[in-house]
Amino acid sequence: MSTRFVDIEALEVPLKAVAKLPIQSIDHHLEPWIARACRIPESDVVRYLIDRRSLDARGKPDLRFVYNLRAEVREDSPVNEVPGISVRTTPPPLDHSLATLPLAESLPLHPIIVGAGPAGQMAAYLLALHGCKPLVIDRGRDADTRTADLEKFHTTRDLDPESNYLFGEGGAGTYSDGKLYTRVKDRRMRFLLEAFVAARAPRHILWRHHPHIGSDILPHMCKHLRKQIEQWGGSFRWQAAVQDVVVENGRCSGIELTNGERISAPLVLIAPGHSARDLITTLMRRGVEHKAKGFQLGCRIEHDQRVIDMGQYGCLPGRDLPKHLLGAAEYNLVSRPPPHAKADHVTTFCMCPGGEIIAATSDRGQLSTNGMSRYARASSFANAGLIVNQAVEREGDGMAGFDLIERLERAAFAAGGGDYTCPAQGATAFMRSEDGPAVGSSSYRLGVRPGRIDRILPPATVTALREALKFFDRVIPGFLTKGTLVGVETRISSPVRFERNPETLASSLPGLYLAGEGAGYAGGIVSAGLDGLRLAETILTGKPALRER
Structure with missing residues (x-):
């Protein structure tokens, strides 16, 4: 059978339309949506190759998967070429190997x-x-x-x-x-x-x-x-x-x-x-x-995963949509305060939905955090690094950066009690420069104890984080009020x-x-x-x- 190729951009599949289908992944069952977009019979779709799949949550809770893909269809199939759908007369070129x-x-x-x-x-x-x-x-x-x-x-x-x-x-x-x-x-x-x-x-x-x-x-x-x-x-x-x-x-x-x-x-x-x-x-x-060179440091923030799910999706996986279709929500946030705020930019880093916080250290007497998630991302916690660019001593050799990192890690280790327990501070208490109430449960397996993260990190970094937390709370309600800062995040990038x-x-x-x-x-x-x-x-x-x- 002779075939030809069709490039399709921004093919939308509403999650509600597939929520009750007896399938584990819609990625392998797109023929009906491809046929509908091209206005051809479903039987004319021979096969397809997905280039990219993303999630569009702008209309939350009306969520949609958006695909860019390449379909192979019968050569005599009357494909409706409109913006986003184009027919190739020859096979696409192979990727460089x-x-x-x-x-x-x-x-x-x-x-x-x-x-x-x-x-x-x-x-x-x-x-x-x-x-x-x-x-x-x-x-x-x-x-x-x-x-x-x-x-x-x-x-x-x-x-x-x-x-x-x-x-x-x-x-x-x-x-x-x-x-x-x-x-x-x-x-x-x-x-x-x-x-x-x-x-x-x-x-x-x-x-x-x-x-x-x-x-x-x-x-x-x-x-x-x-x-x-x-x-x-x-x-x-x-x-x-x-x-x-x-x-x-x-x-x-x-x-x-x-x-x-x-x-x-x-x-x-x-x-x-x-x-x-x-x-x-x-x-x-x-x-x-x-x-x-420039490098980053900061701390890790942890939330109940449901806070992030509601903020990003407007619904809860497992309650409103099947978990196999919609996993734990993630985020990628950036704070760019106006000049009058006199605060540096803050970026979220290594966001781990359904994950846990780990002790990312290789040196005795020092403690830094990182995050990880297993494939299923099934933990009830979400965590991410909040990182701030540090000033670079252009005439230096980078050793000053290593020295700063070591000092912060030793301070975090001591604040946790010297046994790899991690110091933690409620985000609201961090904003107010307070001890705050005892922190609740955490995914950090070695345990947390109250600690003044705002006294461990450099003052300029603390100022930047406070501005960012206010902004992030407007993006995801509860980010500040329901967040806990855990440890210091220092093993992000090399200062050299x-x-x-x-x-x-x-x-x-x-x-x-x-x-x-x-x-x-x-x-x-x-x-x-x-x-x-x-x-x-x-x-x-x-x-x-x-x-x-």
């Missing part, structure tokens, strides 16, 4: 990748795909052992500095909800997501507007990525902390572990994560060119960025590449993974791989 790169004549064999987070993982993935057989070294442990270590931490409160929510297979992203949206526009995005799907991530991450994987699925996905890299000839080594690079004749020729062992390699790619401050500091003191040679994307030390969040080039799973892919592509082709739409 990193699997078919124009490779350089000589490829590095057994390069070393330091760090098994998203940047290191994806750099190793692409290098292994093209036969380079990388060795991936990480100071932490594999996903299964790491999970057991975290359970032990929750039971004993004895933090393992090398195996925690930040260090180990998958990096900090393994326990961060697995949100896969970013402002970065890059043609490599499809390759990244397809690699995740091949590693058992949910297939719908390829098209949903705000996709997420879930912190219960992410460890398994990371293991499957590792197994694929190993099948292509790569190898992994755990519990191997790197303390320095080896330099010979002005070039990086390998690494040195904390036990004194040296490992040689044709090149080294370090993706340290923003918590590997010891290694980052060593590279800075070695003279690898770097500069101070290492310079790159524009021709090779290497650092100022030839043979050494620096990637991801710790290098100052990313801020999340997707942007870090893309940065690792760009560096690997550069190594493979000999040409700088820039961000391209």
Whole structure:
């Protein structure tokens, strides 16, 4: 049967129209709506591929899924071409694939990748795909052992500095909800997501507007990525902390572990994560060119998930619409006060619907928070970071930023009682500079106790947060009056960025590449993974791989 392709934009599906259908996901049953939009018989729709799905809640509680998709229909089908519906006479072009790169004549064999987070993982993935057989070294442990270590931490409160929510297979992203949206526009995005799907991530991450994987699925996905890299000839080594690079004749020729062992390699790619401050500091003191950059800090806010659902949807999942159709509501808020308010901008960060707050620390005697959600997002709590840009000491080397972060984390640890209990303050009490009443229940598994968050954070940050809370409460009623501030949020971005040679994307030390969040080039799973892919592509082709739409 001959067919042709139809591009459809902004196809609307009202949730009320599908609420009672005996299906788990409308994504796989769109033929009636495609036929209606094109004014053709449903039987003429052969198949379709979703490019994107988003939720339109502007008319809440009248919610609608909005699709951009590509349908394949019978060639003789009389498609009604109107704005938003266009017929292609030829198949759409295939996406660019990193699997078919124009490779350089000589490829590095057994390069070393330091760090098994998203940047290191994806750099190793692409290098292994093209036969380079990388060795991936990480100071932490594999996903299964790491999970057991975290359970032990929750039971004993004895933090393992090398195996925690930040260090180990998958990096900090393994326990961060697995949100896969970013402002970065890059043609490599499809390759990244397809690699995740091949590693058992949910297939719908390829098209949903705000996709997420879930912190219960992410460890398994990371293991499957590792197994694929190993099948292509790569190898992994755990519990191997790197303390320095080896330099010979002005070039990086390998690494040195904390036990004194040296490992040689044709090149080294370090993706340290923003918590590997010891290694980052060593590279800075070695003279690898770097500069101070803007970074963010703040605190985490927690609500009853129903407050967010009503504010965003105007209805409740499970009561007004089936939960399998409409999950826990999320938000992405920005406060931009007028100049007379003399307050900085505030952005919500790593919002976790149906999630929990975790102890995102790798240092004894220090405490920072983050959030995560499992795939089902079924917790009764919602949480998000409230973060504020910090002033940058342009002439400094970034150490002042690290020092500030450490001071705040030590203050939060002490305010919680010194056992990883987290200080918490009602948002209303925070506004009034009061102790306030004892906070209620929290998703933070190690417990909360009353604490003055307004006395821990820098004064300018407190001022910005107070302005933001008033504004956010107008957007989502109850955001201020029913919110609780929990701990301090400091492990968001690095205060340092290492310079790159524009021709090779290497650092100022030839043979050494620096990637991801710790290098100052990313801020999340997707942007870090893309940065690792760009560096690997550069190594493979000999040409700088820039961000391209």
